[in-house]
Amino acid sequence: MRTLGSVAWSCLLTLWMPLALAAPHNLQPLIDATPTGGTLRLAPGIYLGPATINRPLTLEGDPQALIQGDGHSTVLSIKANAVTLRGLHVRGSGDSQDRIDAGLELQGDGLRIEDNKLEDVLFGIHLKSVRQSLVKGNRVTGKPLSTGLRGDALRLWNSSNNRVENNQFTRGRDLTLINSPNNQLLRNQFTDGRYGMHVIFSPHLQAEGNRLTHTGTGIVVLYSPHLTLRQNHVAHAIADGGAGIVIRESDDSLIEYNQILHCSVGLKVSTAVAGEGQLTVRGNHFAHNIIGMFFYGEAGGYYFTDNRFANNLTTVAISAPGAGSANQWIGNQWDDYQGFDRDHNKIGDTPHEILLYADRIWMETPMAGFFRNSPAFELLDFLERLAPFSAPHRVLQDTRPRMQ
Numbered sequence: 001m002r003t004l005g006s007v008a009w010s011c012l013l014t015l016w017m018p019l020a021l022a023a024p025h026n027l028q029p030l031i032d033a034t035p036t037g038g039t040l041r042l043a044p045g046i047y048l049g050p051a052t053i054n055r056p057l058t059l060e061g062d063p064q065a066l067i068q069g070d071g072h073s074t075v076l077s078i079k080a081n082a083v084t085l086r087g088l089h090v091r092g093s094g095d096s097q098d099r100i101d102a103g104l105e106l107q108g109d110g111l112r113i114e115d116n117k118l119e120d121v122l123f124g125i126h127l128k129s130v131r132q133s134l135v136k137g138n139r140v141t142g143k144p145l146s147t148g149l150r151g152d153a154l155r156l157w158n159s160s161n162n163r164v165e166n167n168q169f170t171r172g173r174d175l176t177l178i179n180s181p182n183n184q185l186l187r188n189q190f191t192d193g194r195y196g197m198h199v200i201f202s203p204h205l206q207a208e209g210n211r212l213t214h215t216g217t218g219i220v221v222l223y224s225p226h227l228t229l230r231q232n233h234v235a236h237a238i239a240d241g242g243a244g245i246v247i248r249e250s251d252d253s254l255i256e257y258n259q260i261l262h263c264s265v266g267l268k269v270s271t272a273v274a275g276e277g278q279l280t281v282r283g284n285h286f287a288h289n290i291i292g293m294f295f296y297g298e299a300g301g302y303y304f305t306d307n308r309f310a311n312n313l314t315t316v317a318i319s320a321p322g323a324g325s326a327n328q329w330i331g332n333q334w335d336d337y338q339g340f341d342r343d344h345n346k347i348g349d350t351p352h353e354i355l356l357y358a359d360r361i362w363m364e365t366p367m368a369g370f371f372r373n374s375p376a377f378e379l380l381d382f383l384e385r386l387a388p389f390s391a392p393h394r395v396l397q398d399t400r401p402r403m404q
Contacts, residue, residue, distance in 0.1 A: 027051040027067060027076075031059070042067075042088075049075040049090075053083055061088035061116070069093050069103075075121070077105045084112040093121040095143065097151065102126040103140065106133070113138060123151035124172060127180075130159040135167065142171040147194050147216070154188075156180040156202075164188060174198040177205065177224075185210060196234065199224045207232060217242035218263065225277065227253035237263040244289065251277020258284045265289060266312065269324070270297040282306045291317045295324030306402070308333040316354050321393050329398040341403045352401035356393040 027047040034040040036055045044064035050073045053059065061067075069075035069092035076090060085104065094101030103121035104113065111133035118124050124140035127133070140153050153172025154164065158179050165186040169175065174195040177183060180202045187209040190196050196212030197219045199205055205221075208230040212218050218234035221227055227250050234244040244260035247253070248270040260266040266286035269279070279302040286292040292312035296319035304327060309315050315336060318324055332352075339348040 024048050024068070031057075049073075049092075050077070051075075052077045052079060054079045056080055056082035058084040058086070059088065060084075060086045063087075063089075065089060066091060069121075071095075072101075073099065074102045074105045074126075076103070077107075078111060079107045081108045082110045083108060084114070085116055086112070086114045088116045089119075090116065090121070091119045093123070093143075095122050095145075097122070097149075100126060100151070100155075102151070102155075106130050109133065112136075121151075123155055124153040124169065125155070126152075127154075127156045127159040127162065130156070131161050133159075133162045135162065135164045137166050139168045140170070140172065142173075144171070147173060150193075152176045152198075153190065153193065156183060159183070169193070176200075177202040181205075184208075187211075190215065195220050196237070197221075199227070203227070206230075212237075215239075215242070217246060218244040218260070220246045220248075221250045221253075222248050224250045225252045227255075229253075229255045230257055232258045233261075234258065234263065235261040238290075243268040243294070244286075247279065251279060253279050255279070255281045256283045260284065260286050261288055263289045265291045265294045267292075268294045268296070269300070269302070270295075278302065280305075284308070285310070287311050290314065293317070295319065295327070297323060299326040300324040301326040302328070304329045305331045306333075310335045316395050318356075318395055321356075324396070327396065329396050330400050331402050332398050333402040333404065334398070337401050337403075339401065346403045348401035348403055352398040354395040356395060 024046040027049055028051045030040060031051055031053055034057050037057060039058040039060060041060045042062050042065040044062050047065065047067045049067055049069045067075060067088060067090045071092050072094040075093050090103045093103050100123055102123035103118035105126045107128045107130065109131045111130060113125065113135045115137045118140045120143055122143055124142065125135060125138065142150050142153060150173040152174045153169035154175045156177045160180060160182045163184045167188045169190040171192045173193055175190055176198045178200050182204045185207045189211045191213045193215045195217050196215045197207060199221045202224045204226045205224060206228045211233045214236045216237065216239045218237040219229065237244050243265035244263035244267060246268045266289040282305045284307045286307065287310040289312045292309050292315045294317045299322055334352050337348055337352045339350040342349055
């Protein structure tokens with residue numbers, strides 16, 4: 001007599017045996033047989049890559065269909081305009097950094113890459129000279145390698161006017177943009193990487209609503225002006241001295257309403273020597289960082305307003321006296337403000353100042369930072385504040401500090 005358990009196992013085997021026993025298909029002949037502008041829907045089964053699409057068509061996957069790479073190259077390449085990839089399961093790229101082995105390599109305009117799942121890939125989605133395309137709702141998991149040996153989960157090179165949104169990236173190196181202007185990165189998630197976003201020579205980037213956690217550094221922007229970083233969540237960028245956001249010579253940009261939590265440095269800014277551009281930093285929340293903000297380079301001249309600083313070990317630090325001295329501060333909220341609000345207008349009655357006493361030792365001599373919280377250092381700082389031997393250096397002054 002058959003038991004209920006044996007009947008259940010029989011049903012499961014009936015469902016899975018066709019997929020398990022069916023011989024793998026070579027994907028390339030199926031693509032070649034699809035007419036231009038047509039749609040190829042993959043039935044359940046295993047399809048072998050690598051494969052290339054070189055004319056407009058739509059390739060759709062089944063939940064039980066897998067495109068398996070050969071482990072030595074890119075799994076699926078697009079070299080045409082108006083191609084759509086939807087619902088595919090891609091696995092098993094090569095591991096060569098020189099070849100940039102990827103799960104998906106894209107070249108063309110007007111592409112749509114939606115709801116695909118990529119696993120065990122060195123580089124995830126690689127855009128090369130791609131314009132006016134959409135990358136949405138994909139899930140990318142990299143190879144189980146150390147951070148330095150991984151490829152980028154997302155890589156844009158010489159690509160413009162693209163929209164990358166609602167994707168999930170795990171175990172990659174970076175989300176990288178190189179020479180790629182006018183792109184949008186919206187509501188993406190990335191965890192377990194080196195740089196959450198690595199932006200180089202890519203002006204007019206809009207990065208909004210992204211969530212970047214457990215990376216060495218959250219967002220690095222180099223030589224990319226007219227940037228907008230808005231409502232991003234950056235947390236736990238604390239490995240290898242990383243920072244939540246790093247801005248270097250990327251003027252005329254806006255950083256607003258971001259959360260930067262539990263990082264080595266919340267925001268690190270370098271000013272161009274010319275110092276002619278503008279950078280507006282407003283409405284951001286810096287909390288539980290080792291250093292809230294750090295300035296190095298020239299005097300600056302940027303605008304900081306309506307930011308909130310809470311529970312940072314050091315609120316603002318500088319590389320040397322004069323760094324960031326031309327910045328303007330107004331209406332920020334400081335957890336170490338020691339003034340009053342006697343007229344109850346939610347503005348402090350006296351300006352908030354950050355002065356350097358013994359702090360100057362470790363800020364001007366970084367090696368001394370090892371002793372920053374030692375009892376001897378704390379005692380020296382207390383004595384300096386009690387009876388300073390010389391006038392302290394003023395880092396900043398907020399003329400209208402906002403009360404809680």
